[in-house]
Amino acid sequence: MELPDLHQLAVEAMRTRGLLPAFAPQALQEAEAARAAGPQREGAVRDLRGLEWFSIDNDDTRDLDQLSVAEALPGGAARLLVAVADVDAMVRPGGAVDGHAGVNTTSVYTAAGTFPMLPELLSTDLTSLREGEERLAVVVDMLVESDGSVAQAEIYRAAVFNRAKLAYDAVSQWLDGEAEAPPQVERSAALQAQIRLHDALAERLRQWRQRRGALNVKTVAARPVFEQGRLVDLRPDEKNRAKDLIADLMIAANAATARFLVEQGFPSLRRFLQSPRRWDRIEALAAGYGTTLPDAPDPVALDRFLCERRRDDPEGFADLSLRVVKMLGPGEYAAAPPGVAGEGHFGLAVSDYAHSTAPNRRYPDLVTQRLLKAALAGDAPPYSFDALAAIARHCTLQEDNANRVERQVLKAAAALLLQDRIGESFDAIVTGAAPKGTFVRIARPLLEGRLVRGFEGADVGDALRVRLVAVDPQQGFIDFERA
The missing domain is CATH 2.40.50.140 (Nucleic acid-binding proteins)
Incomplete structure (x- = not known):
């Protein structure tokens, strides 16, 4: 079956789940008008274009949300900067583009193609941190101590310049010594040093969280493979060293963002994973392997069990991880009142956590960016607590609907292949x-x-x-x- 047939199935699945499969003409016109007007540059914007910024993402990703750069400091500490695309500079609140994004709340990635949250004129061009282009960004500037703790963080707006768009697989294979460096990395000693410093920082950040109970799981997803518009395979899309690297940096930036909003006395939109309600099921699972877990939810003990299983049965660890992840349940969004710490994230071992690093792809991140920029400008919060609570409920609902669409289309694609x-x-x-x-x-x-x-x-x-x-x-x- 050709891709358009699968695409139509995806369109129908989107509509059934209350998601918009296409942009209204007004939204597309608004995106064109934003291109003509250019980004809004009001307020203080630092010039950080001279730094060695780079991105790591999938080979075919065009909606680049974040860049990073780091600097080693005396005593084993380091300065880590994460630049997040300033999407708000091109997407005005209450407009047609914002309206579409507010309905879907996420980009939907199906085996028939991607349904982006923002028009591609924005998400893959004007608000994408593309290689070789100057862009506006919101920067999370962190001091990472030698033990992996984030001692302090500053947030500000800046102009940045992506010097290299790198891919997960190529970077991971180079770091693991399995392949030569990607061409951009091979040509630049500074970029080589940056990636190795990033790798070391990510390891420190990860170990700091794991000592507090961050769960060490491995899951395998199916990645559709197309040739000339025709689906030809579903291959494993496994985690690797470079993906873990970026994930650890983003977790640190998201936690720093949440803490900043608390310090500013702002309400905020949080991402949390509550302690498992059915901890008894996880206890029974561990008991089947001869491990006794505490009666109360204990992430440190659970991670110890997972590490033992990874060591003893590496081939079966992905399946075990999937069972544990399903028992933990999905994450949710919730609003936190002004100046109040939100609920913690059981799986990540962080007490304050906000999604902020993917505003091209997730609406909560765009909302959080607007809160950040208002705080930086000394303005009142652009959203009340009640408005954030409504957005949180809707984003949680639509995330579930998007996941259901993705699973439905993937199953249909799998059936077509067979x-x-x-x-x-x-x-x-x-x-x-x-x-x-x-x-x-x-x-x-x-x-x-x-x-x-x-x-x-x-x-x-x-x-x-x-x-x-x-x-x-x-x-x-x-x-x-x-x-």
Whole structure:
């Protein structure tokens, strides 16, 4: 089936879930007008274009949200700067573009293509921190101590210049000694030093959080692969060293942002993951491996168990991680009153946390950016606590709807890939065994289906040989039997 058919299925799924699949003409006209007018530069803007800024993202990413640069200091400390695209400078509150973003609240990434939160004229061009372009940004300037703690942070607006757009896989392979440096890195000793310093800083930041219970999990997602507009495979999109590096930097910047808004006496929009309500299920899971967890939720003990399982069974750790992540449940957004610390994030081991580093892709980050800029300008908060509470509820709802759309389209894409392979056999791992059904995952293509025959006695983690018996692309059903 050609991509447009899958795309239409995605469009219908978006509409069913209350998401807008296309921009209204007014929003596109507004984006064009923003290009003609240029970014708003009111207020103090520092000139940091001369620093060695760079980005690391997916190979094909064009909506670049953040850059970073670091400086080693005496005594093992370091200065870490994270620059976040100043999207607010081009997207006015209450306009048509803001209205679309406020409905969807996120970009939706499906196997049929991306439905961006902002028109691509903005998100992949004018508000993207593109290589070789000057852009406005909001900078989180942090002092990272030798133990990985963030001792202090300053936030301000600045002009920045991306000197190198790098890709996760290439950087990770170079850091691991598995490949030569990417061309931009090979040509620049300064950039090589920057990446190695970033890698060391990320490790410190990560270890500091892990000593406080940040969970060390490994999950594997399926990445659609297209050739000439046709879906040809679903391959593993695994974490790697460069992805972890960026994630650790963004967690630090997001936590610093939340603390800044508390200090300014501003209300804020927080991201939190509460302590597991069904901790007993996690206790039972650990007990099945011979590990006794405390009666009360304890992230340090849980992470110790996870590290032991990673060491003892590296092949099965991704499946175990997935089970734990599902038991923890999804993160949520909530409003925090002025000057009050928000709820903590159980999985990240941070007490104050706000999404702020991806304003091209997530609406909460754009809202937080507007709060930051108002605080910097000495203005009143642009959102009341009640308005933030309503935004938080809507963003949590729409994030769930977007995830459902992505899963639905991925299942349909997987069924399309297998529609001509009925009767073939595959090696599989049991990923779910419950009264509602037994599910298995195959590796190539990476997808999950239901075991409709021969599931008796199958348990999570079992390795099986399965045969494909039926697919339904419209419903996203994939049925196997034990071979």
